[in-house]
Amino acid sequence: xxxxxxxxxxxxxxxxxxxxxxxxxxxxxxxxxxxxxxxxxxxxxxxxxxxxxxxxxxxxxxxxxxxxxxxxxxxxxxxxxxxxxxxxxxxxxxxxxxxxxxxxxxxxxxxxxxxxxxxxxxxxxxxxxxxxxxxxxxxxxxxxxxxxxxxxxxxxxxxxxxxxx
Numbered sequence: 001x002x003x004x005x006x007x008x009x010x011x012x013x014x015x016x017x018x019x020x021x022x023x024x025x026x027x028x029x030x031x032x033x034x035x036x037x038x039x040x041x042x043x044x045x046x047x048x049x050x051x052x053x054x055x056x057x058x059x060x061x062x063x064x065x066x067x068x069x070x071x072x073x074x075x076x077x078x079x080x081x082x083x084x085x086x087x088x089x090x091x092x093x094x095x096x097x098x099x100x101x102x103x104x105x106x107x108x109x110x111x112x113x114x115x116x117x118x119x120x121x122x123x124x125x126x127x128x129x130x131x132x133x134x135x136x137x138x139x140x141x142x143x144x145x146x147x148x149x150x151x152x153x154x155x156x157x158x159x160x161x162x163x164x165x
Contacts, residue, residue, distance in 0.1 A: 038084060038133050049083060056157045057083050057135035060120070060127070065100025068156025073102070076164040082157065084133035088112055089152065091164075097144070097151050102159065104152040105144050113152075115140060128152060 040048075045058050055061035070079070079089040079102070089104045097103035107113045111131060118127035118139065128137045137158045144151035 037131075040133065045083070050157075052157050053082055056155045057133075057137075060136040062138075063101075063155045063157050068101060070102045070156040070159055070161060071100065072096075073161060075161070078108070078162045078164075079104075079154075079159045080162055081130040081133060081135055081137070082160045083135040084130060085160070086112055086130055086132040087162075088130065088137070088159070089154070095145065097153070099151075099153055101138060101153045102156055103144070104154065105148050105150060107152065113137070113140075128154070130158075 042058065046054055049057060052063070056063060073094075074091075076091050078087050078091070079094075080087050087108050089106075090108055093104045093106045095103055095105060114129045114131045114134075116127045116129065118125045125139045125141070128140050129135060130137060135158060136155075138152065138154040141151045141153060142149055
């Protein structure tokens with residue numbers, strides 16, 4: 001009886017320590033994860049996009065660091081999805097994170113970006129996609145500058161730039 005009491009007394013502590021070691025992962029509701037509201041077929045994407053754009057936007061690829069055309073861009077304007085033209089990021093929110101890809105502290109509007117758990121490459125990250133066409137943009141990390149603390153790390157090939165008028 002003493003042994004059972006001892007086990008019951010310390011069981012919550014033991015279980016709590018086991019769970020504390022597991023990372024906490026928030027999973028988006030399925031309704032938020034719907035993408036490609038354009039209903040474009042893969043054949044149509046292949047015709048519309050360059051092979052590099054198709055690899056990144058449709059196959060969730062990545063361009064090499066420091067190779068993208070917008071890594072060092074400092075002009076005023078808006079960054080739009082290269083696949084569908086949806087405005088995604090403002091140059092006012094762009095900064096040099098030193099990571100090799102264009103980085104932003106915020107999206108123009110949260111509803112234009114979908115976040116999904118990404119367990120590829122042996123790690124857990126948060127993938128960002130264009131909410132309109134479902135194109136893979138990159139990832140968002142919580143190591144950005146204050147006050148927001150976010151770093152939207154985006155492939156240049158996923159973007160087009162519209163200069164301010």
